[in-house]
Amino acid sequence: MFNSLSDRLTATFKNLRGKGRLSEADVDSTVREIRRALLDADVAVSVVREFTAKVRERALGSEVNEALNPAQQIVKIVNEELVTILGGATRRINLAKNPPTVIMLAGLQGAGKTTLAGKLSKWLKGQGHSPLLVAADLQRPNAVKQLQINGERAGVPVFAPHPGVSSEFEHATGDPVAVAQAGIAEAKAKLYDVVIVDTAGRLGIDAELMAQAANIRAAINPDEVLFVIDAMIGQDAVNTAQAFNEGVNFTGVVLTKLDGDARGGAALSVASITGKPVMFASTGESLDDFELFHPDRMAGRILDMGDVLTLIEQA
Amino acid sequence: AKSNNALGKGLLALLSSEKIDESVWEEIEETLLLADIGTDSTMELVDVLRERVKVLGTRTPEHVRAMLREELIKLVDPSMDRSLNIDRHEDRPAVLMVVGVNGVGKTTTVGKLARVLVAEDKDIILGAADTFRAAAAEQLATWGARVGVPTVKSDVDGADPASVAFEAVKAGIDGEVDVVMIDTAGRLQNKVGLMDELGKVKRVIEKQATVDEVLLVLDATTGQNGLTQAKVFADVVNITGIVLTKLDGTAKGGIVVAIQKTLGVPVKLIGLGEGADDLAPFEAESFVDALLS
Numbered sequence: 001m002f003n004s005l006s007d008r009l010t011a012t013f014k015n016l017r018g019k020g021r022l023s024e025a026d027v028d029s030t031v032r033e034i035r036r037a038l039l040d041a042d043v044a045v046s047v048v049r050e051f052t053a054k055v056r057e058r059a060l061g062s063e064v065n066e067a068l069n070p071a072q073q074i075v076k077i078v079n080e081e082l083v084t085i086l087g088g089a090t091r092r093i094n095l096a097k098n099p100p101t102v103i104m105l106a107g108l109q110g111a112g113k114t115t116l117a118g119k120l121s122k123w124l125k126g127q128g129h130s131p132l133l134v135a136a137d138l139q140r141p142n143a144v145k146q147l148q149i150n151g152e153r154a155g156v157p158v159f160a161p162h163p164g165v166s167s168e169f170e171h172a173t174g175d176p177v178a179v180a181q182a183g184i185a186e187a188k189a190k191l192y193d194v195v196i197v198d199t200a201g202r203l204g205i206d207a208e209l210m211a212q213a214a215n216i217r218a219a220i221n222p223d224e225v226l227f228v229i230d231a232m233i234g235q236d237a238v239n240t241a242q243a244f245n246e247g248v249n250f251t252g253v254v255l256t257k258l259d260g261d262a263r264g265g266a267a268l269s270v271a272s273i274t275g276k277p278v279m280f281a282s283t284g285e286s287l288d289d290f291e292l293f294h295p296d297r298m299a300g301r302i303l304d305m306g307d308v309l310t311l312i313e314q315a
Numbered sequence: 316a317k318s319n320n321a322l323g324k325g326l327l328a329l330l331s332s333e334k335i336d337e338s339v340w341e342e343i344e345e346t347l348l349l350a351d352i353g354t355d356s357t358m359e360l361v362d363v364l365r366e367r368v369k370v371l372g373t374r375t376p377e378h379v380r381a382m383l384r385e386e387l388i389k390l391v392d393p394s395m396d397r398s399l400n401i402d403r404h405e406d407r408p409a410v411l412m413v414v415g416v417n418g419v420g421k422t423t424t425v426g427k428l429a430r431v432l433v434a435e436d437k438d439i440i441l442g443a444a445d446t447f448r449a450a451a452a453e454q455l456a457t458w459g460a461r462v463g464v465p466t467v468k469s470d471v472d473g474a475d476p477a478s479v480a481f482e483a484v485k486a487g488i489d490g491e492v493d494v495v496m497i498d499t500a501g502r503l504q505n506k507v508g509l510m511d512e513l514g515k516v517k518r519v520i521e522k523q524a525t526v527d528e529v530l531l532v533l534d535a536t537t538g539q540n541g542l543t544q545a546k547v548f549a550d551v552v553n554i555t556g557i558v559l560t561k562l563d564g565t566a567k568g569g570i571v572v573a574i575q576k577t578l579g580v581p582v583k584l585i586g587l588g589e590g591a592d593d594l595a596p597f598e599a600e601s602f603v604d605a606l607l608s
């Protein structure tokens with residue numbers, strides 16, 4: 001029984017060694033292994049289908065490369081296609097011509113938004129910006145306090161006119177739209193040049209809360225809306241990404257908890273389904289665990305490709 | 316045999332149109348994959364069904380789907396004992412711990428469960444052994460206040476989680492409560508140091524009590540990594556049940572099928588929202604029906 005793609009491809013390569021050209025059947029069996037690996041990495045079924053069709057087409061049509069055997073050529077094609085989708089639109093944060101630059105965070109419950117707010121603020125501060133954090137999650141118990149502590153750790157001020165749900169409040173009473181708006185006004189008055197708005201987690205199918213997020217967006221007209229998504233997510237990545245894309249029309253994606261051992265196929269799903277770029281990777285619980293997103297590393301991670309590329313070199 | 320007359324051809328066409336063609340199998344496979352059942356379990360299920368179709372000579376896709384439901388229910392096993400081990404011992408409270416990766420809903424689940432137990436007239440104490448995440452103890456205490464139960468927490472940021480857990484259990488013993496519920500910090504299962512710390516929390520509690528229930532909280536949106544999570548947490552703290560949260564969304568949580576099968580640990584509760592009442596017992600049949608819908 002072969003567990004990883006590289007194990008299975010090694011077996012496929014063994015069978016293929018010595019052959020000059022790939023038959024259609026050879027291509028199909030290799031593509032089948034790749035399909036399996038993508039599904040095991042949690043890439044969405046629809047994305048896998050589209051992706052493997054494209055790889056198959058390219059593999060069958062590809063010209064003979066003297067240096068590589070045909071199976072290696074397929075792997076090379078797969079890697080190229082992955083990096084193209086993941087890195088298709090890599091870019092930096094859009095800074096507003098007239099500050100403040102407004103960044104809004106959105107995503108499912110527990111994805112890592114509030115932690116990311118702290119990380120982003122610290123990172124931007126390190127680059128010479130003067131960020132302001134805005135506490136617009138008035139729903140999760142002690143979300144405001146959590147952001148305040150993160151702000152303190154990052155050395156960044158937190159605008160929190162409403163305490164949200166804390167011991168004294170049984171229900172969410174504040175108006176996050178008003179808080180977000182007031183946060184922008186505060187930044188303008190006090191000359192902060194970046195505003196990061198933390199919002200409550202919400203489900204894609206929660207129409208009421210999605211409308212609230214849309215209202216926040218409309219009220220603050222952000223330069224960036226970052227969709228924060230957990231790298232461990234499975235097939236639901238599609239529904240969720242589509243719902244948030246429709247709800248808040250996000251401009252970029254942040255993949256969190258990449259310090260775990262999930263393969264992170266969601267990166268491919270979200271990028272491929274929405275066409276929005278993955279911009280950052282969140283890689284831990286501390287405020288410095290934050291990086292720019294690297295499409296090539298992610299491609300290797302999804303496919304176990306690091307090993308596969310070594311394999312090609314050895315062949 | 317090859318049939319040449321028109322009647323024979325017609326009959327053959329009729330028979331084959333009633334057969335289960337590949338598109339039915341593809342549809343079944345896709346349904347399972349989309350529910351995060353995983354490639355291994357999906358292939359096993361499809362093989363079992365193919366075999367049954369062959370043996371029974373099944374003709375209609377409807378029947379195959381009914382058999383799929385049957386097989387899934389069999390796998391999820393309605394006969395498993397899914398009750399919580401939280402009966403007070405003669406001389407000390409029962410102790411329950413929640414564990415899991417970051418952000419899955421551990422603290423919220425403790426809050427909801429406290430509500431349920433309070434409604435059953437149980438005396439409860441919460442222990443905030445997440446001393447790491449910003450405002451984690453306050454979050455738990457807010458839940459405690461909501462449902463009217465006390466929370467033992469440390470005033471020191473980054474205090475030793477094992478000693479907070481110890482203090483909470485001690486308070487529970489002294490106060491003669493029924494259940495002590497320990498919330499722990501989220502941790503990814505590949506972080507060896509953090510997993511060791513979790514093991515220590517449990518061992519330290521066991522100096523004065525038994526840990527009767529260890530619930531692994533799992534987010535329904537989790538994909539194939541869920542199985543790795545369950546295996547590692549089971550190794551470190553011997554989980555006794557699973558809570559599948561966020562089933563109010565569009566995710567089906569199919570990875571628990573492989574988890575139950577591999578580890579024999581039952582899903583006991585499901586989370587259906589962020590409110591205090593959004594907790595329900597797990598039911599195999601409704602889970603399977605949602606999975607197939």
Ligand SMILES: Nc1nc2c(ncn2[C@@H]2O[C@H](COP(=O)(O)OP(=O)(O)OP(=O)(O)O)[C@@H](O)[C@H]2O)c(=O)[nH]1
Pocket residue numbers: 107108109110111112113114115116137140143199200201202256257258259260282283284285289417418448501503
């Ligand atoms: N290991 C790891 N943990 C993370 C990362 N990002 C966030 N976390 C943890 O994930 C949990 C949830 O993070 P939050 O920032 O509270 O998530 P959120 O999206 O704000 O959650 P809600 O506001 O409840 O929707 C916390 O325990 C964080 O410490 C990451 O990149 N790696």
Ligand SMILES: Nc1nc2c(ncn2[C@@H]2O[C@H](COP(=O)(O)OP(=O)(O)OP(=O)(O)O)[C@@H](O)[C@H]2O)c(=O)[nH]1
Pocket residue numbers: 109110140201203415416417418419420421422423424445448451499500501502532560561562563564585586587588589593
């Ligand atoms: N929709 C929905 N949200 C939930 C459910 N359970 C928890 N949440 C939300 O998920 C987020 C994370 O919940 P927590 O209870 O803080 O999760 P945790 O596992 O304690 O997180 P850490 O301690 O940071 O690891 C919060 O926004 C909760 O309100 C559920 O069943 N459904």
Ligand SMILES: [Mg+2]
Pocket residue numbers: 113114115137140143198199200201
């Ligand atoms: Mg938050």
Ligand SMILES: [Mg+2]
Pocket residue numbers: 421422423445451498499500501
């Ligand atoms: Mg918690």
